Amino acid sequence: MSADQVSRGALSLDNVVKIYDPDGASVMAVDHCSLQVEAGEICMIVGPSGCGKTSLLNAIAGFHEIDGGSIRLDGQPLCGPARRQAPIGPDRVVVFQNGALFPWKSNLENIAFGPVAQGWLSRAEARERARVMMAEAGLAGYEDEYPGQVSSGLRRRVEIVRALINDPAVLLLDEPYRALDALTKSVLHEALLEIYYKTRKTIFFITHDLEEAIFLGHRVVVMTARPCRPKRIFEIDIPHPRDYSVLTSKRFREIAAEVAEAVNEEALKSFVRGEKEG
Amino acid sequence: MTANDARPSLNRLAETLSSLAEAFRCPALYLAVLGYALMLGFWYLTVQVLKLPRFAQMPALTDVLKEWFSRDPAYGVSIFTRIYYQHILVSLRRIGIAFALATSLGVPVGLMLGWSKTFRDYVFPLFEMLRPIPILAWVPLAIIMLPGDELPVVYLTFLASFFATALNTMLGVRSIDPSYALAAQCLGASRWRIFAEVIVPGALPFIFTGLQISIGVAWFSLVAAEMISGQFGLGYLINTSYTTVQYPTLVIAMFTLGIIGFSTSALVRRVGEALMTWRTRQLAMDGRG
Numbered sequence: 001m002s003a004d005q006v007s008r009g010a011l012s013l014d015n016v017v018k019i020y021d022p023d024g025a026s027v028m029a030v031d032h033c034s035l036q037v038e039a040g041e042i043c044m045i046v047g048p049s050g051c052g053k054t055s056l057l058n059a060i061a062g063f064h065e066i067d068g069g070s071i072r073l074d075g076q077p078l079c080g081p082a083r084r085q086a087p088i089g090p091d092r093v094v095v096f097q098n099g100a101l102f103p104w105k106s107n108l109e110n111i112a113f114g115p116v117a118q119g120w121l122s123r124a125e126a127r128e129r130a131r132v133m134m135a136e137a138g139l140a141g142y143e144d145e146y147p148g149q150v151s152s153g154l155r156r157r158v159e160i161v162r163a164l165i166n167d168p169a170v171l172l173l174d175e176p177y178r179a180l181d182a183l184t185k186s187v188l189h190e191a192l193l194e195i196y197y198k199t200r201k202t203i204f205f206i207t208h209d210l211e212e213a214i215f216l217g218h219r220v221v222v223m224t225a226r227p228c229r230p231k232r233i234f235e236i237d238i239p240h241p242r243d244y245s246v247l248t249s250k251r252f253r254e255i256a257a258e259v260a261e262a263v264n265e266e267a268l269k270s271f272v273r274g275e276k277e278g
Numbered sequence: 279m280t281a282n283d284a285r286p287s288l289n290r291l292a293e294t295l296s297s298l299a300e301a302f303r304c305p306a307l308y309l310a311v312l313g314y315a316l317m318l319g320f321w322y323l324t325v326q327v328l329k330l331p332r333f334a335q336m337p338a339l340t341d342v343l344k345e346w347f348s349r350d351p352a353y354g355v356s357i358f359t360r361i362y363y364q365h366i367l368v369s370l371r372r373i374g375i376a377f378a379l380a381t382s383l384g385v386p387v388g389l390m391l392g393w394s395k396t397f398r399d400y401v402f403p404l405f406e407m408l409r410p411i412p413i414l415a416w417v418p419l420a421i422i423m424l425p426g427d428e429l430p431v432v433y434l435t436f437l438a439s440f441f442a443t444a445l446n447t448m449l450g451v452r453s454i455d456p457s458y459a460l461a462a463q464c465l466g467a468s469r470w471r472i473f474a475e476v477i478v479p480g481a482l483p484f485i486f487t488g489l490q491i492s493i494g495v496a497w498f499s500l501v502a503a504e505m506i507s508g509q510f511g512l513g514y515l516i517n518t519s520y521t522t523v524q525y526p527t528l529v530i531a532m533f534t535l536g537i538i539g540f541s542t543s544a545l546v547r548r549v550g551e552a553l554m555t556w557r558t559r560q561l562a563m564d565g566r567g
Contacts (some may be wrong), residue, residue, distance in 0.1 A: 061460075061464065062478070063460060073462075087468060088460070088463045088464055089464070090464065090465055090466040093464045094460070094461065094464050094466065096457045096460075096461065098455075098457065100455070100457035100458055100460070100461035101456060102461075102475075102479070103556055104479040104480070104482070104554070104556045104557075105475075105479075105556075106556075111461070113465055113467070113475070114465035114466055115473055117462070117465055117466045117467040117468070118465075118466035137403065146555075146556040146559055146560060148556065148557075148559065148560030148564075149559050149560065149563050150562060162465070163464075164465065171487065179343070193524075215339060
């Protein structure tokens with residue numbers, strides 16, 4: 001839909017393979033997984049616990065090497081046969097499951113960290129820019145508080161701004177709202193969409209929460225139980241911009257029922273095998 | 279979100295008010311006084327009132343206090359004598375030098391142990407073999423190795439302190455959530471910046487726990503070393519008062535050690551709190567302040 005306005009942030013995964021070898025017994029986490037994510041798309045990845053979704057995200061971020069296939073960002077190879085591990089960098093910023101704001105830096109300093117570390121802004125300039133971005137995101141007043149002093153919902157929003165200040169091509173979100181209550185989540189979902197409508201960043205978002213997936217995503221990719229590969233891809237034809245009234249619409253319920261069926265099959269397989277959550 | 283501007287100053291006001299109220303309401307102060315009273319009362323009762331058989335030689339509470347605050351002490355050591363402060367100063371100087379050395383070496387070594395696997399593989403096995411050797415076992419070697427009275431004492435004090443600081447610093451680095459370093463890398467930080475802005479501040483709470491332990495064991499080994507060698511110092515004072523049967527002086531030296539040891543610990547804790555406002559505020563928010 002809006003993706004054609006955006007020229008940056010197309011991810012393409014081709015036959016990605018990831019094998020773990022914990023104690024001699026190799027475990028295939030990702031098996032010939034292919035997926036195209038358009039520039040400016042919100043792509044939601046759902047799948048049973050321990051299916052290897054996070055392995056996929058870690059491969060894109062460059063935290064792990066891959067054992068086969070290739071990953072490209074806007075046509076440029078990140079990793080593949082020639083280089084098995086993608087470089088870690090500010091074009092693909094990860095927002096972590098449990099949050100990784102530095103507790104010893106104020107919210108403002110956390111946000112200003114990236115541009116200073118990369119050397120394209122001085123500390124004073126970065127702080128000024130961070131201040132503006134916090135105000136735009138409705139976070140004014142919390143600049144000098146430490147992350148430990150504010151609510152976990154607010155921390156998540158600060159962390160998104162900390163990623164966005166670097167103007168990344170892709171945001172990689174690894175179940176960022178997992179530990180939050182439903183009310184906080186719904187506020188954060190709308191806040192994330194609001195930010196998305198302003199920036200149109202490609203968002204690669206892993207979640208367990210089907211409602212979250214359908215509400216936010218242009219597409220919902222349901223992954224198979226381990227090894228992980230797309231089982232079904234749902235185009236969510238509810239027009240953006242969306243708000244919370246969407247949740248009670250008939251179309252939403254129809255899609256939710258379909259997605260739930262696809263996920264349940266896989267969840268059952270994974271449950272029977274006793275996969276560890278991850 | 280518009281009322282947020284008022285938040286920090288309101289917070290501060292609320293903090294001040296509640297801490298004031300706490301000071302009056304909190305039973306900690308009364309309980310502390312009661313604890314002291316019980317200990318001193320037990321001492322007075324057993325030695326001076328009941329005169330228990332094994333306590334016959336014990337210096338009496340009133341004798342110790344009289345001696346301590348006497349302008350003309352019977353055994354020559356009270357708060358009005360120059361020699362009292364000389365002992366304190368000599369001990370403090372030794373602690374100061376040893377603790378400063380142990381910190382300035384122990385923290386970097388600990389950071390390296392936690393940060394670099396290669397360094398850890400080289401050094402840690404040796405470290406773990408040397409660490410359990412009790413400080414008293416080092417005394418002969420310290421005296422053989424180092425000239426004079428002063429150096430062996432400082433060396434022994436340094437040694438115990440160093441191991442405590444280095445080990446806790448290493449544990450501090452190892453306990454940092456790896457997400458922080460990955461996040462910093464995502465944001466474009468170099469290895470050196472990650473070290474300076476993630477590893478060091480992340481390990482700081484453990485470093486200061488280490489320094490608290492380290493200052494404690496420093497006093498412990500200082501007194502042990504001063505009892506064996508040295509000309510001055512509180513440990514020396516304890517040992518000589520024992521051999522010359524000046525028991526009130528012995529107890530004065532013990533109490534003095536207690537007070538100064540407590541103060542140095544408190545000083546280390548204060549410095550830590552000042553360097554880690556983020557942590558004290560977080561703990562306060564969690565109700566553990």
